[in-house]
Amino acid sequence: MIKAMAEKGLxxxxxxxxxxxxxxxxxxxxxxxxxxxxxxxxTGRGRFASNGKRD
Structure with a gap:
């Protein structure tokens, strides 16, 4: 997740x-x-998902 978010500039x-x-x-x-x-x-212990909102 770290690598994917960094590649997308998030x-x-x-x-x-x-x-x-x-x-x-x-x-x-x-x-x-x-x-x-x-x-x-x-979404669970140690798990998250997008809430469909952006800053």
Whole structure:
């Protein structure tokens, strides 16, 4: 997911050792903060999908 998002210009890693954990945390924070207005929705433990919204 990291590679695919980077190739499409949707996300850039801040250069840390655990980009997967960084992205997971960012998505989780957005879902918690924005709720139904988030770009993502949680579909299961550790799984997310597009919510059909774009910034």
């Amino acid at each position: 996300w850039t890693s801040p250069g840390g050792k655990t980009p997967d954990a960084t992205l997971y945390s960012a998505i989780t924070r957005e879902v918690s903060a924005k709720g139904a207005d988030s770009r993502f929705k949680k």
